[in-house]
Amino acid sequence: MIIKYLPHTADIRMAIESKTIKGLFATAVKGMGNILKEGYCDQRNVFSKSIRITTHSLDYTSLLIDFLSDVLSLGYIENSVYCKLEIEKLSKKTIVAKAFGFHVDQFDEEIKAVTHHEANILKNKRKKWETCIVFDI
Amino acid sequence: MRKVQKEHINKITDYLWEIPQSFRQDMKVPARILAFETLLDDIIEDRSLNQLVNVATLPGIKKASFVMPDVHEGYGFPIGGVAATSYPHGAISPGGIGYDINCGVRLLVSQIQIEDIKPQLENLSKELYKQIPSGMGKGGQIRLTPSDMEEVLVKGAEWAIENGYGIKEDLYNIESNGKLDSADPSLVSDMAKKRGANQLGTIGSGNHFVEVDFVEEIYDKHIAEVYGLKKNQVVVLIHTGSRGLGHQVATDHIRIIMSAMSKYNIKVPDRELACVPFDSREGQNYFKAMCAAANYAWCNREVISWEVRNAWENIFGNKGGALNVLYDVAHNIAKIETHTIENTDQMVIVHRKGATRAFGPKSKELPKKYNEVGQPIIIPGSMGTCSYVLAGTSKSHETAFGSCCHGAGRRLSRRAAKKKVNAPALKEQLREKGIYVEAGSFKGIAEEAPIAYKDVNMVVETVSNSGIAKKIAKLIPVAVIKG
Numbered sequence: 001m002i003i004k005y006l007p008h009t010a011d012i013r014m015a016i017e018s019k020t021i022k023g024l025f026a027t028a029v030k031g032m033g034n035i036l037k038e039g040y041c042d043q044r045n046v047f048s049k050s051i052r053i054t055t056h057s058l059d060y061t062s063l064l065i066d067f068l069s070d071v072l073s074l075g076y077i078e079n080s081v082y083c084k085l086e087i088e089k090l091s092k093k094t095i096v097a098k099a100f101g102f103h104v105d106q107f108d109e110e111i112k113a114v115t116h117h118e119a120n121i122l123k124n125k126r127k128k129w130e131t132c133i134v135f136d137i
Numbered sequence: 138m139r140k141v142q143k144e145h146i147n148k149i150t151d152y153l154w155e156i157p158q159s160f161r162q163d164m165k166v167p168a169r170i171l172a173f174e175t176l177l178d179d180i181i182e183d184r185s186l187n188q189l190v191n192v193a194t195l196p197g198i199k200k201a202s203f204v205m206p207d208v209h210e211g212y213g214f215p216i217g218g219v220a221a222t223s224y225p226h227g228a229i230s231p232g233g234i235g236y237d238i239n240c241g242v243r244l245l246v247s248q249i250q251i252e253d254i255k256p257q258l259e260n261l262s263k264e265l266y267k268q269i270p271s272g273m274g275k276g277g278q279i280r281l282t283p284s285d286m287e288e289v290l291v292k293g294a295e296w297a298i299e300n301g302y303g304i305k306e307d308l309y310n311i312e313s314n315g316k317l318d319s320a321d322p323s324l325v326s327d328m329a330k331k332r333g334a335n336q337l338g339t340i341g342s343g344n345h346f347v348e349v350d351f352v353e354e355i356y357d358k359h360i361a362e363v364y365g366l367k368k369n370q371v372v373v374l375i376h377t378g379s380r381g382l383g384h385q386v387a388t389d390h391i392r393i394i395m396s397a398m399s400k401y402n403i404k405v406p407d408r409e410l411a412c413v414p415f416d417s418r419e420g421q422n423y424f425k426a427m428c429a430a431a432n433y434a435w436c437n438r439e440v441i442s443w444e445v446r447n448a449w450e451n452i453f454g455n456k457g458g459a460l461n462v463l464y465d466v467a468h469n470i471a472k473i474e475t476h477t478i479e480n481t482d483q484m485v486i487v488h489r490k491g492a493t494r495a496f497g498p499k500s501k502e503l504p505k506k507y508n509e510v511g512q513p514i515i516i517p518g519s520m521g522t523c524s525y526v527l528a529g530t531s532k533s534h535e536t537a538f539g540s541c542c543h544g545a546g547r548r549l550s551r552r553a554a555k556k557k558v559n560a561p562a563l564k565e566q567l568r569e570k571g572i573y574v575e576a577g578s579f580k581g582i583a584e585e586a587p588i589a590y591k592d593v594n595m596v597v598e599t600v601s602n603s604g605i606a607k608k609i610a611k612l613i614p615v616a617v618i619k620g
Contacts, residue, residue, distance in 0.1 A: 009183050009209045010216065010547045058396060062408075069388050076381055077331050108580070110342045110620075112384045113236040116391070116408035117212030134212050136236050136384075137343055137551070 003031040012111075012135040013118070017128050021060065024121065024129040026085040028068055029099060033083040035135060036075065038108045041083035047100035049080050054096045060121045061131065067095050068114040068133070079103055112136040138406070141186035146170070146177070152603035153536070155201070156190060163406065164193040171537065172206040173599050179548065179591065180208055185215035191406045192220050196414070197227020199478050199485055203537040205492050206599040207546030207591060211235070213409030216491035216547075219540045222415070224473055224484035228403070229420045230412035231394060231427070233488030235469040236387040238427055239434035240345075240378030241312075242515040242543075243465035244526065245442060246364075247371040247449075248458035251351035251615065254371060259573050261349065261452045262616035266575035268448040269340060269347055269441060271620040276335035279440065286330050289337070290322040293432030294465075297439035302338075307439060309504050311465040312494065313472075315435035321425035325382070326389050333382025333433055338440035342577070342620030344544075344585060345377040347445060348517070350524060350612035357609050360510045360528050364463055366610050373460060374524060374612070375441050376517055378469065379434035386430040390423040415486050424471065431470055438465055463526070464513035468493045468543040476538050487538050495529035495541035495606055514606055518545045518593035520574060520585060520617040521567050525597045526610040533605040541606045545593035554589035555580065567617075576619040585619060 002017040014031050018024040033041035055070050057063040071082050082101035089096040113136045121131045138161070147155045149169075154177060156168040168189045172180060180186065185208045192202035192214055199221050208217030213232025222228045254261065270277045279302075281289060289296045294315025297303040308314050322330075340347060352370045355361045366372075379386075395411040397419040398404070403412060413420045442462065449457045471488045478485070496503055496512040503512050511529040518524045522545070533539050549557070560579035563586055567574055576582050600606045 115212040
């Protein structure tokens with residue numbers, strides 16, 4: 001699991017990598033959680049909240065962006081940050097997963113949206129799954 | 138795709154540059170840049186011009202894709218981008234409006250002079266911070282019931298006035314009178330409505346703010362008089378948008394539009410440029426939902442004005458006088474407008490993302506009192522520098538569909554700004570300069586430090602010298618409230 005935050009003029013550009021496609025989704029959730037509440041997901045193993053999410057989309061890349069958008073929106077409504085993922089089902093067009101996190105009084109960063117810009121899930125030369133995600137903040 | 142370099146750009150005038158249609162096979166029109174050459178050298182550094190070229194590929198795009206001098210890299214469209222597509226079959230792209238639908242600025246003018254309130258400025262900044270909820274995901278004092286929400290989405294700023302949060306006269310000085318008639322709340326998801334239920338009257342975070350300024354310089358006495366601006370007068374600038382509701386509307390409809398594109402045989406070079414014909418079911422649904430979110434944003438800025446007026450009264454009592462709306466203008470929106478293209482008047486769908494409408498004199502949509510002088514354009518700079526009030530001109534119609542810049546434009550990433558700026562020291566330096574900053578975090582101050590932005594003077598000089606706007610007044614900040 002690799003999470004890197006790269007330079008971007010106005011927003012946040014996150015590059016992620018994982019051995020498996022399921023791992024890539026889990027990495028993305030953790031990376032987003034660490035933006036919403038700086039470093040919290042790295043520091044915590046025990047979570048007080050969980051939520052089951054089903055998302056459908058066009059392909060792996062759109063599915064990841066749409067799924068993260070769902071995690072983000074539900075997090076805002078429930079004042080929660082989600083860090084960990086247990087994936088029940090993952091295909092190119094559907095994910096069913098349980099996200100685990102915790103309640104927060106305030107976020108450190110307000111992500112307006114998870115954008116499709118530059119997102120492209122592919123297997124790199126090291127045979128690991130990778131993509132870049134730009135968050136509009 | 139090859140990156141746009143300076144040798145790919147042709148000079149049209151000192152302020153207007155063009156990437157010809159031949160640059161890339163899929164371009165349907167040229168791409169034009171409004172900038173001084175020195176600004177252009179900066180602009181080339183990031184990927185904004187490649188994004189501008191991508192915009193030039195949109196179905197039905199007319200004349201050219203444009204960027205203003207405050208352009209910087211966005212997603213899909215660059216920030217500072219303008220594009221008009223043919224009505225009604227041309228494309229509508231949520232990426233040409235942005236996630237913060239109807240993010241915009243409003244300027245309130247007071248009746249008092251800066252010298253009269255200097256001793257109370259610190260108290261005023263603290264009171265404004267107390268009255269106006271700001272920060273990450275913060276809720277406000279108003280909790281909208283589902284039926285209230287329907288009304289806000291239909292009535293916009295009018296809802297605030299009907300419910301005691303505003304003044305009727307304000308409506309005359311808001312773009313589109315603070316309400317777009319095409320709004321349809323049934324096309325706004327429950328998730329979006331839930332996110333917006335407690336956010337009316339909140340500014341949020343990022344580059345949003347409420348700022349107290351004074352008029353340092355008047356450039357055009359006559360127009361300043363019409364606008365009600367005088368030297369040393371205190372004014373209040375509000376910059377925010379449709380909050381979580383608008384973000385969710387954009388997210389929801391981009392998802393729908395991406396799935397629908399294949400049905401219309403549309404392919405785009407960047408997923409964030411996802412678009413459909415305006416008159417398709419998906420295009421109409423997005424437009425009507427976008428109008429509802431725009432109405433929420435105008436209502437939000439009206440409620441924030443009420444909070445500012447409360448703070449004003451709490452500090453100055455009866456001596457504070459009225460705070461009147463000079464103008465309220467959107468800079469993230471799509472509108473149906475008529476423009477002259479190839480010598481004929483044509484209806485087009487104008488997308489403005491980080492660009493301000495800048496209508497010249499005698500435009501039908503302007504309030505009567507501004508009809509002879511043109512629309513007020515409000516250009517916020519960064520805290521610690523200055524902001525401007527400009528006036529729209531007829532040349533803005535000829536050049537870029539009646540559009541102008543929207544601010545200074547970022548030049549440093551937030552991360553780079555945080556690395557370079559010592560926020561507590563900056564807060565102190567600003568205080569020594571007579572600028573009181575109240576913010577939710579030092580991180581927010583560092584990210585929005587003046588060093589993170591382009592020189593707003595240079596941006597304004599470009600639009601002024603190019604003739605698409607006229608300089609009217611310069612504003613200097615004295616108190617800044619940030620999320």
